[in-house]
Amino acid sequence: MSRFIKRNKEHIGLSPYALVFRGQKKAEKIVLRAMNFDFDEVVEMVVKSNEELLALKKSSKLTWLNIDGLDNVELMKNIATVFNVDINILSDVMNPLTRPKVQEFENGIFASIKMLQYYEKDKNLSVENLSIIITDNTLISFQEQPGLVFEPIRERIRKHKNKIRKSGPDYLAFALLDVVVDNYIYLIGLLGEKIENMEENMSNDPNKELLEDINIYKRELNFLRKSIKPAKEMILNLSKMESEFIHEENHVHFKELQDNINEASEISDSYREILYDQLNIYHSSMSTKLNDIMRILTVFSVIFIPLTFLVGVYGTNFVYLPEKDWHYGYFAMWGVMIFTTLIMLWYFKRKKWF
Numbered sequence: 001m002s003r004f005i006k007r008n009k010e011h012i013g014l015s016p017y018a019l020v021f022r023g024q025k026k027a028e029k030i031v032l033r034a035m036n037f038d039f040d041e042v043v044e045m046v047v048k049s050n051e052e053l054l055a056l057k058k059s060s061k062l063t064w065l066n067i068d069g070l071d072n073v074e075l076m077k078n079i080a081t082v083f084n085v086d087i088n089i090l091s092d093v094m095n096p097l098t099r100p101k102v103q104e105f106e107n108g109i110f111a112s113i114k115m116l117q118y119y120e121k122d123k124n125l126s127v128e129n130l131s132i133i134i135t136d137n138t139l140i141s142f143q144e145q146p147g148l149v150f151e152p153i154r155e156r157i158r159k160h161k162n163k164i165r166k167s168g169p170d171y172l173a174f175a176l177l178d179v180v181v182d183n184y185i186y187l188i189g190l191l192g193e194k195i196e197n198m199e200e201n202m203s204n205d206p207n208k209e210l211l212e213d214i215n216i217y218k219r220e221l222n223f224l225r226k227s228i229k230p231a232k233e234m235i236l237n238l239s240k241m242e243s244e245f246i247h248e249e250n251h252v253h254f255k256e257l258q259d260n261i262n263e264a265s266e267i268s269d270s271y272r273e274i275l276y277d278q279l280n281i282y283h284s285s286m287s288t289k290l291n292d293i294m295r296i297l298t299v300f301s302v303i304f305i306p307l308t309f310l311v312g313v314y315g316t317n318f319v320y321l322p323e324k325d326w327h328y329g330y331f332a333m334w335g336v337m338i339f340t341t342l343i344m345l346w347y348f349k350r351k352k353w354f
Contacts, residue, residue, distance in 0.1 A: 019073055019087060023096035023129070026145035027069030035064045035157055039166045042158055053082045056138070062165070063138045064157075064172060068146040070094050083107075083140065085133060093142050096129035100230040102238045108135040109245045111173070113234060114227035115149060115180050118187050118220075125187070125220050127227060130180060132173050134245050139169035141176060149183070150176060170246045174253045177235065181257060184228055184264040191217055191224070192271050198278060211282055218275050225268045232261045303344050307337050 032047035038061045047053055047065070056063045067075075076090045084107040092098050092112065102111040112131045131142040141150075153175050156164050164175060195217055198210060239254040246254070314321065314333060323329040 019076060019091050019094060021071040021073065021094045023070065023094075023144065025069075025071050026128070027071075030067065030069035030072050030075060031146060033066045033068070035154065036061050037064075037157055037165055038062065039161055042165075044158075050078060050082070053078070057082050060137070062169060062172070064141070064169075065138065066141045066143065066150070068143050070096065070142060070144055079140065083133070083135060083138060085135075085140075089133065093131040093133075096144055098129070100227070100234040102234050102241065104241065104243050104245070108133055109170075109173075109238075109241070109243060110134075111177075111234060111238060113177065113180055113231050115143075116183060116187055116224060116227055118190055125223050127223075130176070132176060134169045134173050136245070137169065139172045139176075150179060153179060167250060168247055170250050171253065174250065174257060177257055178253075178260070181231070181235075181260045181264060184224070184231075185260065185267070187224060188221075188264060188267050188271065191221055192267070195271055195274055195278070211279075214275060214279055214282065218272075218279075221268060221272055221275065225265075225272065228261070228265050228268055232265050235261045299348055303341055306340050306344075310337055310340075 032053075034045050034047050034052075034056055036043045036045070036056060036059055041061075043061075045052070047056070053065075056065060067079075070076075070093065073094075076094060077087075079085060080087055080090050086105045086107075089103070089105055089110045092101075092103075092110065098112055100111075100113045102109065104110075110131070110133050112129060115128045115130050117126050117128070128144045128147075129142075133140040133142075153164070153172075156162070156175075164171065194213075198213060198217075235254070235258050239251070239258045310333060314323075323332070326332070
């Protein structure tokens with residue numbers, strides 16, 4: 001199925017607000033990981049009961065609840081009830097195909113963005129949807145499958161008594177989004193390095209494999225840009241949002257995030273232009289190579305035209321040919337042909353035809 005448009009036929013006609021999982025199941029087991037912390041203490045746990053969820057809701061400390069897996073409808077309803085989240089918001093969470101967006105609701109802010117990962121072996125990009133809900137004292141993040149993308153954030157919370165442990169869920173949301181955007185830039189850099197390395201072979205040895213690589217990187221870069229462009233719009237709206245759930249002192253961080261996503265967008269545009277230039281260079285190189293071959297073949301063809309004429313004349317079956325009975329006629333004919341060839345080669349060289 002296409003990576004750009006993935007719609008299941010059975011979902012056609014459903015209400016856009018129906019609490020139905022609309023993606024492909026990626027997590028074998030749904031896991032709820034929680035970090036409950038303040039400046040002095042960090043408590044980590046795997047949530048296994050509704051009572052533990054309620055305890056996190058009532059905690060005076062900052063809570064980060066991360067959920068791996070989106071296909072459990074009952075769990076989503078329970079989260080909506082415990083954390084006072086609109087069902088409409090959870091319907092967007094359960095739709096991994098939703099376009100990156102940000103939306104404020106009565107009890108918080110909802111944001112979604114695409115996370116990307118590059119597989120070197122297959123030269124292929126994979127996409128995963130990340131949804132974030134910011135409330136008064138809780139950040140809830142939803143991932144399609146388990147991963148280590150946010151492990152550096154967890155390490156910062158565990159080891160450092162700094163801003164991330166005292167600045168609220170909005171700053172934590174910024175930290176998660178910053179990881180996603182940094183990963184965009186990293187992936188663009190990986191593709192960009194491969195794109196730039198192709199330039200060395202472009203003029204020296206244009207071949208079919210080079211054309212295949214260009215097409216692969218064009219496809220992957222377009223796929224990358226498909227996630228970056230709407231993410232850029234989402235982060236712009238988030239940075240401009242005036243909400244009680246985003247503290248004034250943290251607005252500057254979302255502005256910084258906006259600068260980073262703009263950089264990612266501009267770099268991707270630059271490499272897209274480079275790929276189109278390389279494609280044009282490839283076709284020009286192949287045309288030049290073909291022209292060189294045709295020029296050489298044409299030179300040989302033109303040289304053999306008078307030689308073929310001479311051989312044709314002396315290969316006729318007329319009885320009377322003046323040179324036929326001449327003792328040195330054979331050698332004279334070879335001499336004329338060699339002389340004709342040399343004169344023509346000298347003339348072509350002088351005209352710089354080869």
